[in-house]
Amino acid sequence: MDWTAIGVSLRLAFWTTVILLVFGTPLAYWLAFGRGRGRSLVEAVVALPLVLPPTVLGFYILMATGPRSPIGRLYEALTGRLLPFSFQGLLVASVLYSLPFAVQPLVTAFRGIDRRFLEAAWCLGSGPLATFFRVVVPLAGPGFLTAGVLSFAHTVGEFGVVLMVGGNLPGVTRTVSIAIYDEVQALNYAAAGQTALALLVFSFVVLVVVYSLRRDVWAVWPMKS
């Protein structure tokens, strides 16, 4: 079993989930309660990774973060390193790729909250931030769980985007799914089988846990409005 690859996958999934929950929550809140225009545009962008082939997404991320792009140049100027084929670059790609899996359950959960709960809190003197943490978060609890678990599991399972953006550097960007692919290419079926089984069991357990906690998990797709 390729423990290094498993370590990279878990590290990547963990940070992707953290970043998605931190940035996905305000985005989902705006999509659920916001009044501004352009919401359907943003919703469509968020959902794009669901329909795009991972290679297409990976290609654009590669172009956008490459040393010739403004983002790539900025990152290089700040850190002295390149984004593509690094763990950080892979993280950026992962976050974008798993975005709908975090945002959509949160939007669904937020939209399910009766607006009058917020109004009741406001009339009791609660400001927007206090209302969010004392009313919205507890009432949307299952949504946060779904968002977290799905982001994590989806990141562990990604392949195409990783291959495009991360390449195949052991201990840096070589994730479980890439490792399995390599073993098969090398006709090393026993090692591939072990790692594949581990991934299969992991994914299955995660889904069993999520389904037992929450029935409407596939509210994720298609998107509920």
Added chain:
Amino acid sequence: MADEVLIQVEKRYPGGGGVRGTLTIPLGGPSVTVVFGPSGAGKTTLLRCIAGLERPERGLIRFGAEVWLDTETGRWVPPQGRRVGFVFQDDVLFPHQTVRGNVAYGLRSMPRSERARRVAEILKLLELEALADRYPRTLSGGQRRRVALARALAPGPRLLLLDEPLAALDAPARQEIRRLIRQVLVRTGIPAVLVTHDRDEVLAMGDRMAVVLGGEIVQVGTVEEVWSRPASPAVARALGIENLWPGRVVGRDGDLVAVAVGDRQLRAVPSEDLQDARDVWVVVHPRDVVLEKGSWLAVEADARVSARNRLVGRVVGFVPEEHVLRVWLDCGFRLAAVITYQAREALDLREGDVVTAIVKAPAVRLIPHGAFEGTIPGREPSLA
């Protein structure tokens, strides 16, 4: 005047509906201003404007000297800054919090010990001590309403807004909540605005009233003023005006209650919610009035008639209705009776005739009123 809330708003929703008009609410003591009107008239919108949950396109809302809304200057105080208690129509209790947690929600800024003391005080006031650790989904409708009241009162609001507080409750719960609301308002001295479409609720709870029809505040005044002098036929229709007079319980007559109306006295069967009330509204449906020509004072009282109430008056007018005739009498106050055309012919009734109106005691309905008149027992300024 500084000691009042002035509300001048114009709020229109894109899809139609909204409310427009002017309303003042007296401050500095318990009073209930009832906002009355049919469903969809804009009552709740008005309440939401006062709370700051709706932002009118145009208007001025002033609480004493504080300006909450002025669209001329762009001034706007959000709900958090108004310190107003809002009781929603279906309670909207936080489902993830116990009764205690719900009541404590608005007390975040208090020190812990003071908060616990305050919560205990409010739970006692609303008779909720036994339910403190229950969750809202395990409570009955009446219990939930009490928690909603407690939650709104806990932070010591300066004004209490109640949206249909007796709606969707069964009769016993309704009586209980009505009693509690009165009791709590008297004890705390908080002025209240209460929205209802129920006429009896206006009479039972209101000191002042505003009539809202089709998105307009069409009349504001004391309950008695509005009822005795409706501003328009539309208001009178909305109020369902029939025979309704202010009265005072003056004594008992066996199982019956003696009520003074003007300089006359009526006998009535006491209703369950009458208890010790002295000031009452007296309601008699025009169909329950029987007319006899002449004055019974001129002849001997007829022992064969069981009815307790005989009022001598003069016919002042006829209003024809479908199949029946509404006869207006002057008995010192105005009294309407509905009779058939045949009856009119048989009695040969004309304007100016002296008649005796006969009403059975069970047909005289008494609605207690005047919760805030006279003494205010057990007033606790700490709750204000």
